[in-house]
Amino acid sequence: MAESDRGIISLMKGWYGTVYRGVKEIRGSLMIIEDVKDVRYEEVVRIMGPDGVERLGRVLEVSKDMAVVQILGDREGLEANCLVKFTGSTFEIPISDEVMGRVFNGRFEPLDGLPPVVSGDKRDINGAPINPYARVYPHDFIQTGISAIDGMLSLIRGQKLPIFSYSGLPHNVLAAQVARQATVLGKEEEFAVVFAGIGLRSVEARYFMEEFKRSGALERSVLILNLADDPAVERILTPRIALTVAEYLAFEMEMHVLTILTDMTNYCEALREISTAREEVPGRGGYPGYMYSDLATIYERAGIIKGRKGSLTMMPILTMPGGDLRHPIPDLTGYITEGQIILSPELHAKGIYPPINVLPSLSRLMKSGIGTGRTREDHRYVADQLYDAYSRGIKARDLAKIVGEVGLSERMRRYLKFADEFERRFLSQGVYENRSIEETLDLAWDVLSIIPEEELVRIPREYIETYHPKYRGVEVELP
């Protein structure tokens, strides 16, 4: 036995059973191993190179005497003469309530200097689909304190509502604000936050850590961080580990969990990288044809289950490549999630925070969580009227660019003014400003009062008479 081998073998603590030496080929992140026995599809593989570094891998394809393995982690330093051990199980993580307040990397190894989680309770990170029959339809309104979201895109407990953003926009600030302020109306329960950073820059990671520390949210958070300089293929695991933790907290510890996944674009890039390495037939934009199903196995893990007290609310964040809403990543995401919050560079350039473009944004579960007994009886109608009026205002603004404001009819000019005021007073607010739903709706009425009463056709008469500033006897100061 050569001297170098002795060194490696001493590192192989805990490697029991058959170990294979030498692989046929290493190509990109794939490894082909021949003459293997008893290998399971998707089982985890431990790989040790001559450099003494252990890496993990996963079986992608297996036949009687050959296996194709996806290498996770750094490939540099590997050679064909490496050691391979098939572990016999699929990807699992140990789980217990000790995870709270901890920080892990994308392979679930501690980053906070504390020992790893020890538990006999192990979970497959792929989870299992929730039986649709076992679901409870979500209907608890979450007050985020952000007018645009609460008033027009209400977030509901158990919903999956992504933020579609552009590079350079304050989506992380918005997500942190939601995590900080989210409460369920009438209940003073706080959310546990599970945060998955997928290909996150270290600056961004530090921002979240500090935000959580400052607001005291860190003790009720779990952070799983795959940083930008970590291996790309590990990004496949990061959101799944985070959701396995979130499911445990929600459905077994009965907590209300808010899961933030950022940035899902990096996840999809990693998926494409693996697919290309496997020489699969590419779909749109080179992304694999099964990306929809793959994303669904992540997003559909949000929800509420019969007989369990907790809930799993999900807020994935993605940056739209090239700012294109039709790009496969936002497109497929939008088809799975229950709505989307779209940020706008134009609003951001105008200095409006949060720069939410409400028109293409949507919350599908909003209707079940608002109205009498939940938020306020006029909520739905006010939201509808705001959408209608704002879209007319935007149309007027476009037209004014061509014909000039003087060329607009008086009615159009009023809608234009509405759009300006809507953005200035309703949409924009401070990063630490936390508005109640009552404040949000009253503010909506104030800006709606710019429009003549009889044109508010989407609001029933009785609510106009109750809430319109004119009938409330409130003086609205408008410029």
Next chain:
Amino acid sequence: MERRGVIERIKGPVVIASGVKNVQIGEIVEVGEEGLIGEVIRVSMDNFTVQVYESTSGLKPGEPVLATGKRLVAELGPGLITAIYDGLQRPLEEIYRLKGPFIERGIKVNALPRDRKWEFKPLVKKGDVVEEGDVIGVVEESRLVEHRILVPPGIRGEIIRVEEGSFKVDETVAVIKKGEEEHNVKLMHEWPVRVPRPFKARLSLETPLVTGQRVLDTFFPVAKGGAACIVGGFGTGKTVTLHKVAMWSDTDIVVYIGCGERGNEMCELLTEFPKLIDPRKKVPLLERTVLIANTSNMPVSAREASIYMGITIAEYYRDQGYHVTLIADSTSRWAEALREISGRLEEMPVESGFPAYLPDRLAEFYERAGRVKTIGRPEREGSVTILGAVSPPGGDYNEPVTIHTLRFVGALWALDTELAYRRHFPAINWLRSFSQYADEVEKWWAKQFPEFPRYRRRALRLLTIASEIEAIASVVGEGALPDDQRLILLTAELLKEGFLRQVAMTGEDTFCIPEKQYLLVKMIMDFYDRAYVLIRNKVPIDEIAGLPEVFKMMRVKEDERGLIAVKELYKQVIEALNQIAGKYGIDLEEVIQVGGK
């Protein structure tokens, strides 16, 4: 005829196995120690390829494969109604009771409960000679559905025994003898899902499916037995529109397939349907519904099977003489499942990676819609109407699933992002949508409202012209348009807000009866005719546009008094216009009489 083999190779949901002779394409096999369900999709001399309907994670080569000798079948009999199944017809409620909230694999549960008894009332007696499709008796399956027990296809002969009373689905209720052969008829039978069920003859399509949604019924109707598709990007309201049709349309049975879509949407149906009461029989609408849920996170290959499972169940109720509406949301996810399996088989892909046989599969599916004279006695007709959702990537219609679907359906409900952004729902674009059934069902409308076809066409034309004028207005500004064009824009606005838009989830406007649809469109078009005459006689448009009745026309659809409110407003509108006419000395009635000819 069970035979054993072994797994050779595993690649995602596709498994290659060997060791079984004479295995057939379409044969069901149980794969691995856990017995995962799969279907044989390719055979060769040495081995065969299986599409596994469950996750293959953890399988290894060398594990056993059991060929069952059976094909993928649906269990047909009482107990289907109100059930919720996965794509392989496994009851999700039962799985939940047995295994908890998460779906494990390898579960085998009968589709129809074997312990439940049904009250069987025979309609034949000993000595009767029966043929395939004959009704031999009935079972009350729910308060809305009388389940007719049929002689299964392919069987005929003399009844030598018939029972009455309480039976389980797998107990014999009648024995039919032909020659030396005896056949036991049970309350249930099996049917291979990929084979269309037989019928006697196709009938022409005449009656509309009344959905209660104005834009569909009035402008883009689908006939009972027809096929329509609803196409739109995410957030345009496909699912919401289909839910409404499932809830309120005048059909006997609804089969709703949630194919690769959201779990919460299926949950919404399960939560909402029991609360919705059939307006005619005062019974929850769930009692006419079969749900199939293979959500996006459930195994992809079972998604492929779910469509066939659903249509087979629909055809079974059609054969009993019912009008069935089958809703498939979304067929794009089904096509993607085809693509994924095809990719794993390393087949040569064509457009966007889809297999070359995609159009054939779509055609086969939509061709299973139709109004038919069923086999068997008493003579009866039934229909299957297919409504399929299509989710084009990026909302772009120029993609294979949309292109090929449009070749095989008779109506397109095109959803529009712009309308959705304005929260104009249903966001069905009236310029892009079409219905080839419009002419056929117009007769049905004209029988009740002779003038309906004329109003319908004029309203549609006005909307088309309005969109052209809008394009001009977006350059020159509305103020620069002549008054007659502004009137067209105003009327189009009335049609959009007062007629097309229909968002209510509760109250008067959730369902609009045909008579009210007719009166609303008549009111708006009669308003237009009269206002047009006024404008021709130099009445300024602002005087007409400012009438309080104009805003009332936008909201009268929601008035809880229904028809009465519309009739009342109609009088007020005419009256208001007459007053303006009087002021300017124009005799409106006379001009209308002359102009109408």
